[in-house]
Amino acid sequence: xxxxxxxxxxxxxxxxxxxxxxxxxxxxxxxxxxxxxxxxxxxxxxxxxxxxxxxxxxxxxxxxxxxxxxxxxxxxxxxxxxxxxxxxxxxxxxxxxxxxxxxxxxxxxxxxxxxxxxxxxxxxxxxxxxxxxxxxxxxxxxxxxxxxxxxxxxxxxxxxxxxxxxxxxxxxxxxxxxxxxxxxxxxxxxxxxxxxxxxxxxxxxxxxxxxxxxxxxxxxx
Amino acid sequence: xxxxxxxxxxxxxxxxxxxxxxxxxxxxxxxxxxxxxxxxxxxxxxxxxxxxxxxxxxxxxxxxxxxxxxxxxxxxxxxxxxxxxxxxxxxxxxxxxxxxxxxxxxxxxxxxxxxxxxxxxxxxxxxxxxxxxxxxxxxxxxxxxxxxxxxxxxxxxxxxxxxxxxxxxxxxxxxxxxxxxxxxxxxxxxxxxxxxxxxxxxxxxxxxxxxxxxxxxxxxx
DNA sequence: CCATCTTTGTGCACGCGTTCACAAAGGCAT
DNA sequence: ATGCCTTTGTGAACGCGTGCACAAAGATGG
Numbered sequence: 001x002x003x004x005x006x007x008x009x010x011x012x013x014x015x016x017x018x019x020x021x022x023x024x025x026x027x028x029x030x031x032x033x034x035x036x037x038x039x040x041x042x043x044x045x046x047x048x049x050x051x052x053x054x055x056x057x058x059x060x061x062x063x064x065x066x067x068x069x070x071x072x073x074x075x076x077x078x079x080x081x082x083x084x085x086x087x088x089x090x091x092x093x094x095x096x097x098x099x100x101x102x103x104x105x106x107x108x109x110x111x112x113x114x115x116x117x118x119x120x121x122x123x124x125x126x127x128x129x130x131x132x133x134x135x136x137x138x139x140x141x142x143x144x145x146x147x148x149x150x151x152x153x154x155x156x157x158x159x160x161x162x163x164x165x166x167x168x169x170x171x172x173x174x175x176x177x178x179x180x181x182x183x184x185x186x187x188x189x190x191x192x193x194x195x196x197x198x199x200x201x202x203x204x205x206x207x208x209x210x211x212x213x214x215x216x217x218x219x220x221x
Numbered sequence: 222x223x224x225x226x227x228x229x230x231x232x233x234x235x236x237x238x239x240x241x242x243x244x245x246x247x248x249x250x251x252x253x254x255x256x257x258x259x260x261x262x263x264x265x266x267x268x269x270x271x272x273x274x275x276x277x278x279x280x281x282x283x284x285x286x287x288x289x290x291x292x293x294x295x296x297x298x299x300x301x302x303x304x305x306x307x308x309x310x311x312x313x314x315x316x317x318x319x320x321x322x323x324x325x326x327x328x329x330x331x332x333x334x335x336x337x338x339x340x341x342x343x344x345x346x347x348x349x350x351x352x353x354x355x356x357x358x359x360x361x362x363x364x365x366x367x368x369x370x371x372x373x374x375x376x377x378x379x380x381x382x383x384x385x386x387x388x389x390x391x392x393x394x395x396x397x398x399x400x401x402x403x404x405x406x407x408x409x410x411x412x413x414x415x416x417x418x419x420x421x422x423x424x425x426x427x428x429x430x431x432x433x434x435x436x437x438x439x440x441x442x
Numbered sequence: 443c444c445a446t447c448t449t450t451g452t453g454c455a456c457g458c459g460t461t462c463a464c465a466a467a468g469g470c471a472t
Numbered sequence: 473a474t475g476c477c478t479t480t481g482t483g484a485a486c487g488c489g490t491g492c493a494c495a496a497a498g499a500t501g502g
Contacts, residue, residue, distance in 0.1 A: 005479065018461055018482090025481060033467045033480040050392065051399040058391065065290035072286055075371050075388040080395070120394055143401065144394040150296050160397050162390050167296040169383050170279065171271065173341055173365040174301070176381050178272040180364065226449065239452090239491055246451060254450040254497045 005036035057084035057116045059142075061133050062125030063093055063103050066148055070124060071099035084116040089129065106133075113140035120144045127151045134161075226257040278305035278337045280363075282354050283346030284314055284324050287369055291345060292320035305337040310350065327354075334361035341365045348372045355382075 006024070010017035024030065024037070027049055031037045047053050058076075060067050063086050070076075071086055086103045088094070093103045104112060112118070121142040123130050130149035137145060144160045147153055153161050227245070231238035245251065245258070248270055252258045268274050279297075281288050284307050291297075292307055307324045309315070314324045325333060333339070342363040344351050351370035358366060365381045368374055374382050 007479080016461060018463090019459085021479090021481065022460085029481070031480055032469085034469050034478045036479065051395045052392075054395070054399065056391075056395050056398070065286055065293055069286035069290050070387065073387055075386065076391065079388050079392055081388065081391055119398055120391065122391070144398050146390050146394060158401075160394055162394055164387075164390055165296065166291065166294055166385075167300050167302065169367050169385055170277075170297065170302055170341065170343070171273075171300055173367060173381055173383055174272045174275070174277050177277070177340055177365050178275065180379075228449085237491060239493090240489090242449090242451065243490090250451075252450055253499080255448045255499050257449065 002039045003032075003036040004039055004042070006031070008036075052080045054080055056081050056120055057118045058082070058120045058122055059085045059087055059109075059112060059116075059118050059137075060122045060124060061087045061106075061109070061137070062123060062129070062149075063088040063098055064124065064126075067122075067124035068098050070122060070148075071101065081120075084118055085112045087112065089125075106136075109133075109136055110140040113137065113142060118142060120146070122146045122148070123153075124148045223260045224253075224257040225260055225263070227252070230258075273301045275301055277302050277341055278339045279303070279341045279343055280306045280308055280330075280333060280337075280339050280358075281343045281345060282308045282327075282330070282358070283344060283350070283370075284309040284319055285345065285347075288343075288345035289319050291343060291369075292322060302341075305339055306333045308333065310346075327357075330354075330357055331361040334358065334363060339363060341367070343367045343369070344374075345369045 006017045006021045010020045013020070021031075024042075027045055030042055030045055044053075058081055060070055060083060063071070067086065067088070071083055076083065083099070083101060086098055086101050087106055087109055088103050089106045091105060094105045096103050113121075119142055121137040121144070123133055123137075123145060125133055127149045130147065130151045131153055134145060134147070134153045134155065138155060138159055143158065145153065145155070145162070147161055147163045148166070150165065152163070155161055227238045227242045231241045234241070242252075245263075248266055251263055251266055265274075279302055281291055281304060284292070288307065288309070292304055297304065304320070304322060306329075307319055307322050308327055308330055309324050310327045312326060315326045317324050334342075340363055342358040342365070344354055344358075344366060346354055348370045351368065351372045352374055355366060355368070355374045355376065359376060359380055364379060366374065366376070366383070368382055368384045369387070371386065373384070376382055
């Protein structure tokens with residue numbers, strides 16, 4: 001029986017072995033003292049805990065470059081995700097296969113969600129359409145949304161939204177790059193400042209009192 | 222002079238006002254007591270600190286769906302990023318314009334990096350090509366890499382790599398979704414487990430001792 | 443010029459997550 | 473069966489980041 005010790009795993013993952021053991025302990029006691037963890041059993045338990053053993057049908061709305069890239073992305077299937085449908089507002093796209101799946105028109109959205117029991121939606125539309133799409137998804141029963149559009153979505157309680165900003169990662173790289181290139185080492189406020197900067201820009205557009213600003217574009221030129 | 226108080230900004234950004242003030246204090250004292258922060262000046266200072274006032278030429282390597290999506294992504298320009306070149310290994314792509322920029326062949330990679338003074342590279346190639354592209358970028362002088370390919374890149378010291386895994390976000394959503402759907406509330410180990418799971422899978426492939434495993438595919442079916 | 447009011451900047455305390463360290467548990471050899 | 477060795481599981485301590493609370497600073501009005 002192939003096994004791994006917490007020490008080996010910790011070294012491989014670059015974390016502390018005690019933390020790793022404590023994390024595992026929350027899932028129950030799967031290890032054997034003096035031996036380690038049964039690799040196969042451990043992998044299964046973690047997979048189950050993370051929901052990888054379930055089948056998660058997802059819909060992708062907005063089949064532009066990004067939507068197509070997501071549809072073709074190989075990483076989804078192995079993680080338990082199944083692209084149940086591709087949806088686009090452009091009638092010219094309807095029926096056209098992307099990644100082997102025919103694109104369907106937005107009109108079908110509610111039916112698709114319902115028929116497939118979809119609870120996770122991916123929004124890859126332009127910013128302008130995102131909120132509206134979001135609302136239709138939620139109304140149709142979707143409770144988790146992955147948002148690639150550069151907008152902050154507002155959703156009712158009980159719905160999870162995760163926003164992926166493709167430029168934020170570049171921003172972080174540029175920040176470190178700037179540090180390498182000299183400069184006096186000053187701040188460490190990092191991702192935090194980002195959100196705050198956005199709020200500041202939003203507030204700037206208002207008369208002076210601006211809670212709940214929702215302007216997504218952060219910096220003026 | 223339009224100003225904002227830390228209280229207003231904190232409300233807008235959804236954070237604590239004291240934390241916000243403390244963060245700002247690391248950049249220096251730009252506020253005026255009894256008044257607040259001069260919006261324009263604050264925005265400028267934060268922009269400067271984050272490197273938004275600089276011009277960052279970037280190259281995108283691998284012009285598939287994802288590369289094209291990135292090239293078309295509007296968010297870059299406003300954050301100080303300029304797509305200096307698009308590079309692809311397919312000779313058929315050469316010269317073809319994407320997002321108004323002609324694609325160039327991989328052969329030109331070193332020259333492009335050098336001519337444009339590029340220090341940030343984006344890898345959107347298939348997994349198999351990523352490491353090789355990475356090495357060429359580094360050799361040509363790139364010191365920051367944004368990796369969309371599902372591989373762990375190994376780079377020399379001094380080079381920053383950020384990996385964007387498009388499925389990890391879905392995974393997190395699925396995890397919460399699973400929680401909503403009942404289950405006994407157990408673990409809270411989350412992103413941590415992800416890395417550890419990867420390490421476990423890597424170790425499974427080895428005889429038993431497996432530090433520094435680099436197998437990227439996480440879970441077996 | 444002084445009093446008052448607002449808001450910043452920051453010392454201090456609390457709480458949480460990480461790490462240390464060790465007792466308990468199980469395997470294995472004798 | 474017994475003792476030793478390895479590795480887990482976890483109580484306790486440490487450290488760091490967040491939030492509280494207040495003194496200092498500056499504006500504003502009388």
